[in-house]
Amino acid sequence: MARANLTPAAVIAAAAELADREGFDAVSVSALARRFGVQTASLYSHVRDRSAVLDGVHVLALGELADRIAVAIGGRSGRDALVALAAAHRAYARECPGRWAALQRPAAASTVRSAAAARVVALNLAMLRGYRLPETELVHATRLLGATVNGFLALEANGSFGHRDPATDDSWHRAIDALDVAFRHWPAERNS
Template sequence: MARANLTSAAVIAAAAELADRDGFDTLTLSALARGLGVQTASLYSHVRDRAALIEGVHRLALGELADRIALAIGGRSGRDALTAFADTHRDYARQFPGRWTALQRPASAATVRSEPAGRLAALTLAMLRGYPLPETELVHATRLLAATVNGFLALQANGSITHRQPATEDSWQWALDALDTVFRSRDTEGKP
Protein backbone atom coordinates (compact mmCIF):
# COMPACT_ATOMS: atom_id res chain seq x y z
CA MET A 1 0.00 0.00 0.00
CA ALA A 2 1.46 3.35 -0.99
CA ARG A 3 1.96 5.91 1.74
CA ALA A 4 -0.46 8.36 0.08
CA ASN A 5 -3.24 5.78 0.38
CA LEU A 6 -3.03 5.46 4.16
CA THR A 7 -6.24 6.20 6.00
CA SER A 8 -7.34 5.14 9.46
CA ALA A 9 -9.66 2.53 7.92
CA ALA A 10 -6.88 1.20 5.66
CA VAL A 11 -4.47 0.96 8.59
CA ILE A 12 -7.02 -0.98 10.68
CA ALA A 13 -7.84 -3.29 7.76
CA ALA A 14 -4.14 -3.98 7.21
CA ALA A 15 -3.74 -4.66 10.95
CA ALA A 16 -6.61 -7.16 10.82
CA GLU A 17 -4.99 -8.93 7.85
CA LEU A 18 -1.66 -9.06 9.69
CA ALA A 19 -3.33 -10.53 12.80
CA ASP A 20 -5.10 -13.17 10.70
CA ARG A 21 -1.98 -14.09 8.74
CA ASP A 22 0.74 -13.97 11.40
CA GLY A 23 -1.21 -14.25 14.66
CA PHE A 24 -2.77 -11.68 16.94
CA ASP A 25 0.28 -11.41 19.19
CA THR A 26 2.43 -10.24 16.26
CA LEU A 27 0.24 -7.17 15.85
CA THR A 28 2.50 -4.21 16.58
CA LEU A 29 2.83 -0.81 15.00
CA SER A 30 6.35 -1.61 13.79
CA ALA A 31 5.27 -4.91 12.18
CA LEU A 32 2.34 -3.16 10.55
CA ALA A 33 4.53 -0.34 9.28
CA ARG A 34 6.96 -2.86 7.75
CA GLY A 35 4.06 -4.59 6.02
CA LEU A 36 2.76 -1.31 4.68
CA GLY A 37 6.21 -0.14 3.59
CA VAL A 38 6.15 2.98 5.74
CA GLN A 39 7.92 4.28 8.81
CA THR A 40 6.24 3.52 12.15
CA ALA A 41 5.89 7.25 12.78
CA SER A 42 3.64 7.47 9.69
CA LEU A 43 1.00 5.39 11.47
CA TYR A 44 0.61 7.74 14.43
CA SER A 45 -1.57 10.14 12.46
CA HIS A 46 -4.01 7.24 11.97
CA VAL A 47 -3.80 5.33 15.27
CA ARG A 48 -2.68 6.62 18.67
CA ASP A 49 -0.86 3.46 19.81
CA ARG A 50 -1.06 -0.34 19.84
CA ALA A 51 -4.11 -0.27 22.13
CA ALA A 52 -5.96 1.92 19.61
CA LEU A 53 -4.88 -0.42 16.81
CA ILE A 54 -6.27 -3.42 18.70
CA GLU A 55 -9.46 -1.51 19.49
CA GLY A 56 -9.84 -0.73 15.79
CA VAL A 57 -9.46 -4.40 14.86
CA HIS A 58 -11.97 -5.30 17.58
CA ARG A 59 -14.56 -2.88 16.16
CA LEU A 60 -13.88 -3.99 12.60
CA ALA A 61 -14.45 -7.61 13.63
CA LEU A 62 -17.65 -6.71 15.50
CA GLY A 63 -19.03 -5.03 12.38
CA GLU A 64 -18.03 -7.84 10.04
CA LEU A 65 -19.49 -10.48 12.35
CA ALA A 66 -22.72 -8.50 12.76
CA ASP A 67 -23.08 -8.21 8.98
CA ARG A 68 -22.65 -11.97 8.56
CA ILE A 69 -25.04 -12.80 11.39
CA ALA A 70 -27.71 -10.49 10.00
CA LEU A 71 -27.58 -12.36 6.70
CA ALA A 72 -27.48 -15.77 8.38
CA ILE A 73 -30.40 -15.38 10.78
CA GLY A 74 -32.68 -13.28 8.58
CA GLY A 75 -36.09 -14.96 8.30
CA ARG A 76 -35.18 -17.72 10.75
CA SER A 77 -36.22 -18.38 14.32
CA GLY A 78 -35.71 -20.91 17.08
CA ARG A 79 -33.23 -23.70 16.43
CA ASP A 80 -32.67 -22.61 12.80
CA ALA A 81 -31.66 -19.11 13.89
CA LEU A 82 -29.56 -20.43 16.77
CA THR A 83 -27.67 -22.78 14.44
CA ALA A 84 -27.10 -20.02 11.87
CA PHE A 85 -25.94 -17.64 14.61
CA ALA A 86 -23.49 -20.14 16.14
CA ASP A 87 -22.22 -21.46 12.80
CA THR A 88 -21.53 -17.90 11.67
CA HIS A 89 -19.35 -17.37 14.73
CA ARG A 90 -17.53 -20.64 14.06
CA ASP A 91 -16.98 -19.84 10.38
CA TYR A 92 -15.72 -16.34 11.23
CA ALA A 93 -13.29 -17.75 13.82
CA ARG A 94 -11.89 -20.18 11.25
CA GLN A 95 -11.63 -17.65 8.44
CA PHE A 96 -10.26 -14.76 10.51
CA PRO A 97 -8.33 -16.17 13.49
CA GLY A 98 -6.60 -12.90 14.37
CA ARG A 99 -9.82 -10.90 14.31
CA TRP A 100 -11.52 -13.64 16.33
CA THR A 101 -8.81 -13.33 18.95
CA ALA A 102 -9.45 -9.58 19.08
CA LEU A 103 -13.11 -10.34 19.82
CA GLN A 104 -12.07 -12.48 22.78
CA ARG A 105 -10.25 -9.57 24.44
CA PRO A 106 -12.01 -7.25 26.88
CA ALA A 107 -13.65 -4.41 24.97
CA SER A 108 -12.97 -0.81 25.89
CA ALA A 109 -15.90 1.28 27.10
CA ALA A 110 -15.89 3.09 23.76
CA THR A 111 -16.02 -0.21 21.84
CA VAL A 112 -18.89 -1.46 24.02
CA ARG A 113 -20.81 1.73 23.10
CA SER A 114 -19.87 1.54 19.41
CA GLU A 115 -22.35 1.04 16.58
CA PRO A 116 -20.95 -2.39 15.59
CA ALA A 117 -21.22 -3.66 19.17
CA GLY A 118 -24.77 -2.34 19.43
CA ARG A 119 -25.72 -4.02 16.18
CA LEU A 120 -24.28 -7.36 17.26
CA ALA A 121 -26.04 -7.13 20.62
CA ALA A 122 -29.35 -6.29 18.90
CA LEU A 123 -28.99 -9.27 16.54
CA THR A 124 -28.22 -11.58 19.46
CA LEU A 125 -31.32 -10.41 21.32
CA ALA A 126 -33.44 -10.69 18.17
CA MET A 127 -32.33 -14.30 17.74
CA LEU A 128 -33.04 -15.11 21.40
CA ARG A 129 -36.49 -13.51 21.21
CA GLY A 130 -37.43 -16.40 18.91
CA TYR A 131 -37.60 -18.45 22.11
CA PRO A 132 -40.15 -18.18 24.93
CA LEU A 133 -37.64 -16.37 27.13
CA PRO A 134 -38.86 -13.59 29.42
CA GLU A 135 -37.10 -10.27 28.84
CA THR A 136 -35.62 -10.60 32.33
CA GLU A 137 -33.80 -13.78 31.22
CA LEU A 138 -32.22 -12.42 28.03
CA VAL A 139 -28.98 -11.34 29.68
CA HIS A 140 -28.56 -14.79 31.22
CA ALA A 141 -29.33 -16.44 27.89
CA THR A 142 -26.84 -14.18 26.10
CA ARG A 143 -24.11 -15.06 28.60
CA LEU A 144 -24.83 -18.79 28.33
CA LEU A 145 -24.80 -18.58 24.54
CA ALA A 146 -21.52 -16.64 24.49
CA ALA A 147 -19.86 -18.96 27.01
CA THR A 148 -20.92 -22.05 25.08
CA VAL A 149 -19.95 -20.83 21.60
CA ASN A 150 -16.75 -19.04 22.59
CA GLY A 151 -15.68 -21.80 24.98
CA PHE A 152 -16.24 -24.53 22.42
CA LEU A 153 -14.37 -22.62 19.72
CA ALA A 154 -11.45 -21.86 22.06
CA LEU A 155 -11.14 -25.50 23.09
CA GLN A 156 -11.37 -26.66 19.50
CA ALA A 157 -8.78 -24.13 18.33
CA ASN A 158 -6.22 -25.19 20.92
CA GLY A 159 -6.82 -28.89 20.22
CA SER A 160 -8.17 -29.75 23.67
CA ILE A 161 -11.26 -31.52 22.38
CA THR A 162 -10.13 -32.91 19.04
CA HIS A 163 -8.21 -36.00 20.16
CA ARG A 164 -11.01 -38.53 20.54
CA GLN A 165 -14.18 -39.76 18.87
CA PRO A 166 -16.90 -38.85 18.20
CA ALA A 167 -15.95 -35.95 15.96
CA THR A 168 -16.11 -32.43 17.33
CA GLU A 169 -18.84 -31.66 14.78
CA ASP A 170 -21.08 -34.12 16.64
CA SER A 171 -20.28 -32.38 19.92
CA TRP A 172 -20.98 -28.97 18.32
CA GLN A 173 -24.45 -30.16 17.30
CA TRP A 174 -24.96 -31.66 20.77
CA ALA A 175 -24.08 -28.29 22.35
CA LEU A 176 -26.53 -26.48 20.07
CA ASP A 177 -29.22 -29.06 20.93
CA ALA A 178 -28.56 -28.40 24.62
CA LEU A 179 -28.84 -24.63 24.17
CA ASP A 180 -32.02 -25.00 22.14
CA THR A 181 -33.53 -27.23 24.85
CA VAL A 182 -32.64 -24.79 27.62
CA PHE A 183 -33.97 -21.79 25.71
CA ARG A 184 -37.23 -23.60 24.83
CA SER A 185 -37.79 -24.87 28.36
CA ARG A 186 -37.96 -21.54 30.17
CA ASP A 187 -41.47 -20.56 31.22
CA THR A 188 -42.78 -17.01 31.40
CA GLU A 189 -41.56 -16.65 34.98
CA GLY A 190 -38.03 -17.65 34.00
CA LYS A 191 -38.07 -21.00 35.77
CA PRO A 192 -37.55 -24.45 34.27
Protein backbone atom coordinates in the same frame (compact mmCIF):
# COMPACT_ATOMS: atom_id res chain seq x y z
CA MET B 1 0.70 0.35 -0.60
CA ALA B 2 1.33 4.01 -1.33
CA ARG B 3 1.56 6.47 1.51
CA ALA B 4 -1.39 8.38 0.04
CA ASN B 5 -3.53 5.38 0.99
CA LEU B 6 -2.40 5.50 4.61
CA THR B 7 -5.60 6.15 6.57
CA PRO B 8 -6.85 4.94 9.94
CA ALA B 9 -9.18 2.50 8.16
CA ALA B 10 -6.34 1.15 6.02
CA VAL B 11 -4.16 0.66 9.09
CA ILE B 12 -6.94 -1.25 10.89
CA ALA B 13 -7.63 -3.39 7.81
CA ALA B 14 -3.94 -4.22 7.50
CA ALA B 15 -3.82 -5.06 11.21
CA ALA B 16 -6.77 -7.45 10.78
CA GLU B 17 -5.04 -9.15 7.85
CA LEU B 18 -1.83 -9.44 9.87
CA ALA B 19 -3.75 -10.90 12.82
CA ASP B 20 -5.33 -13.55 10.59
CA ARG B 21 -2.04 -14.40 8.88
CA GLU B 22 0.41 -14.32 11.80
CA GLY B 23 -1.74 -14.28 14.94
CA PHE B 24 -3.34 -11.56 16.98
CA ASP B 25 -0.25 -11.10 19.17
CA ALA B 26 1.83 -10.28 16.07
CA VAL B 27 -0.07 -7.03 15.54
CA SER B 28 2.16 -4.10 16.42
CA VAL B 29 2.60 -0.56 15.17
CA SER B 30 6.10 -1.40 13.95
CA ALA B 31 4.88 -4.45 12.00
CA LEU B 32 2.20 -2.30 10.38
CA ALA B 33 4.74 0.40 9.54
CA ARG B 34 6.85 -2.25 7.76
CA ARG B 35 3.74 -3.38 5.90
CA PHE B 36 3.14 0.15 4.64
CA GLY B 37 6.83 0.89 4.05
CA VAL B 38 6.87 3.86 6.41
CA GLN B 39 8.58 4.76 9.64
CA THR B 40 6.75 3.71 12.79
CA ALA B 41 6.36 7.35 13.81
CA SER B 42 4.41 8.01 10.59
CA LEU B 43 1.59 5.74 11.75
CA TYR B 44 1.02 7.72 14.93
CA SER B 45 -0.73 10.45 12.94
CA HIS B 46 -3.27 7.78 11.90
CA VAL B 47 -3.58 5.64 15.05
CA ARG B 48 -2.95 6.60 18.67
CA ASP B 49 -1.08 3.44 19.70
CA ARG B 50 -1.17 -0.36 19.61
CA SER B 51 -4.18 -0.45 21.91
CA ALA B 52 -6.13 1.75 19.49
CA VAL B 53 -5.18 -0.57 16.63
CA LEU B 54 -6.36 -3.62 18.57
CA ASP B 55 -9.59 -1.84 19.48
CA GLY B 56 -10.03 -1.00 15.81
CA VAL B 57 -9.61 -4.63 14.82
CA HIS B 58 -12.14 -5.56 17.52
CA VAL B 59 -14.73 -3.14 16.09
CA LEU B 60 -13.98 -4.26 12.52
CA ALA B 61 -14.48 -7.90 13.53
CA LEU B 62 -17.75 -7.08 15.32
CA GLY B 63 -19.05 -5.41 12.17
CA GLU B 64 -18.05 -8.31 9.95
CA LEU B 65 -19.55 -10.82 12.36
CA ALA B 66 -22.78 -8.81 12.57
CA ASP B 67 -23.04 -8.88 8.77
CA ARG B 68 -22.65 -12.66 8.76
CA ILE B 69 -25.14 -13.18 11.59
CA ALA B 70 -27.73 -10.95 9.92
CA VAL B 71 -27.56 -12.93 6.70
CA ALA B 72 -27.55 -16.25 8.56
CA ILE B 73 -30.56 -15.64 10.81
CA GLY B 74 -32.67 -13.59 8.39
CA GLY B 75 -36.12 -15.17 8.10
CA ARG B 76 -35.37 -17.80 10.74
CA SER B 77 -36.53 -18.19 14.32
CA GLY B 78 -36.12 -20.55 17.25
CA ARG B 79 -33.77 -23.48 16.71
CA ASP B 80 -33.15 -22.62 13.05
CA ALA B 81 -31.97 -19.13 13.99
CA LEU B 82 -29.82 -20.48 16.83
CA VAL B 83 -28.13 -23.00 14.55
CA ALA B 84 -27.51 -20.31 11.93
CA LEU B 85 -26.15 -17.80 14.45
CA ALA B 86 -23.79 -20.36 15.97
CA ALA B 87 -22.65 -21.50 12.51
CA ALA B 88 -21.89 -17.88 11.56
CA HIS B 89 -19.67 -17.57 14.64
CA ARG B 90 -17.91 -20.87 13.92
CA ALA B 91 -17.27 -20.05 10.27
CA TYR B 92 -15.91 -16.61 11.19
CA ALA B 93 -13.62 -18.11 13.84
CA ARG B 94 -12.22 -20.58 11.31
CA GLU B 95 -11.87 -18.17 8.41
CA CYS B 96 -10.59 -15.16 10.37
CA PRO B 97 -8.70 -16.53 13.38
CA GLY B 98 -6.89 -13.29 14.22
CA ARG B 99 -10.05 -11.23 14.04
CA TRP B 100 -11.82 -13.87 16.11
CA ALA B 101 -9.08 -13.53 18.72
CA ALA B 102 -9.78 -9.78 18.77
CA LEU B 103 -13.37 -10.58 19.72
CA GLN B 104 -12.15 -12.54 22.74
CA ARG B 105 -10.32 -9.64 24.37
CA PRO B 106 -12.02 -7.34 26.87
CA ALA B 107 -13.78 -4.58 24.95
CA ALA B 108 -12.76 -0.98 25.40
CA ALA B 109 -15.53 1.44 26.36
CA SER B 110 -15.48 2.85 22.83
CA THR B 111 -15.86 -0.65 21.40
CA VAL B 112 -18.84 -1.37 23.65
CA ARG B 113 -20.47 1.87 22.45
CA SER B 114 -19.76 1.16 18.77
CA ALA B 115 -22.48 0.63 16.19
CA ALA B 116 -20.93 -2.74 15.35
CA ALA B 117 -21.27 -3.95 18.94
CA ALA B 118 -24.85 -2.70 19.08
CA ARG B 119 -25.66 -4.68 15.93
CA VAL B 120 -24.24 -7.93 17.32
CA VAL B 121 -26.19 -7.44 20.56
CA ALA B 122 -29.40 -6.62 18.68
CA LEU B 123 -29.05 -9.71 16.48
CA ASN B 124 -28.38 -11.98 19.46
CA LEU B 125 -31.38 -10.56 21.29
CA ALA B 126 -33.57 -10.93 18.20
CA MET B 127 -32.62 -14.59 17.97
CA LEU B 128 -33.28 -15.16 21.68
CA ARG B 129 -36.63 -13.37 21.54
CA GLY B 130 -37.71 -16.10 19.12
CA TYR B 131 -37.67 -18.37 22.16
CA ARG B 132 -40.09 -16.05 23.96
CA LEU B 133 -37.76 -15.61 26.92
CA PRO B 134 -38.79 -12.93 29.42
CA GLU B 135 -36.94 -9.67 28.79
CA THR B 136 -35.49 -9.91 32.31
CA GLU B 137 -33.79 -13.17 31.34
CA LEU B 138 -32.20 -12.09 28.06
CA VAL B 139 -28.88 -11.05 29.61
CA HIS B 140 -28.54 -14.45 31.30
CA ALA B 141 -29.43 -16.28 28.09
CA THR B 142 -26.97 -14.13 26.12
CA ARG B 143 -24.21 -15.00 28.58
CA LEU B 144 -24.99 -18.72 28.31
CA LEU B 145 -24.98 -18.49 24.53
CA GLY B 146 -21.67 -16.62 24.47
CA ALA B 147 -20.01 -18.90 27.00
CA THR B 148 -21.06 -22.02 25.12
CA VAL B 149 -20.20 -20.86 21.61
CA ASN B 150 -17.01 -18.96 22.49
CA GLY B 151 -15.84 -21.63 24.91
CA PHE B 152 -16.36 -24.40 22.39
CA LEU B 153 -14.63 -22.45 19.63
CA ALA B 154 -11.67 -21.58 21.85
CA LEU B 155 -11.18 -25.21 22.85
CA GLU B 156 -11.62 -26.34 19.27
CA ALA B 157 -9.07 -23.79 18.02
CA ASN B 158 -6.40 -24.87 20.48
CA GLY B 159 -6.83 -28.54 19.59
CA SER B 160 -8.40 -29.66 22.84
CA PHE B 161 -11.01 -31.78 21.09
CA GLY B 162 -8.78 -33.46 18.53
CA HIS B 163 -7.73 -36.42 20.69
CA ARG B 164 -10.96 -38.35 20.97
CA ASP B 165 -13.81 -39.80 19.02
CA PRO B 166 -16.54 -38.99 18.13
CA ALA B 167 -15.90 -36.15 15.72
CA THR B 168 -15.85 -32.60 17.06
CA ASP B 169 -18.77 -31.72 14.77
CA ASP B 170 -20.92 -34.21 16.68
CA SER B 171 -20.14 -32.43 19.94
CA TRP B 172 -20.80 -29.05 18.32
CA HIS B 173 -24.27 -30.12 17.23
CA ARG B 174 -24.98 -31.55 20.67
CA ALA B 175 -23.94 -28.29 22.31
CA ILE B 176 -26.27 -26.31 20.05
CA ASP B 177 -29.07 -28.83 20.69
CA ALA B 178 -28.51 -28.39 24.43
CA LEU B 179 -28.76 -24.61 24.07
CA ASP B 180 -31.99 -25.04 22.15
CA VAL B 181 -33.43 -27.17 24.95
CA ALA B 182 -32.24 -24.68 27.57
CA PHE B 183 -33.83 -21.75 25.75
CA ARG B 184 -37.10 -23.61 25.15
CA HIS B 185 -37.32 -24.67 28.82
CA TRP B 186 -35.78 -21.65 30.47
CA PRO B 187 -36.09 -21.71 34.27
CA ALA B 188 -38.34 -19.25 36.03
CA GLU B 189 -36.80 -15.99 37.16
CA ARG B 190 -34.91 -16.36 40.44
CA ASN B 191 -35.76 -14.23 43.44
CA SER B 192 -32.31 -13.84 44.92
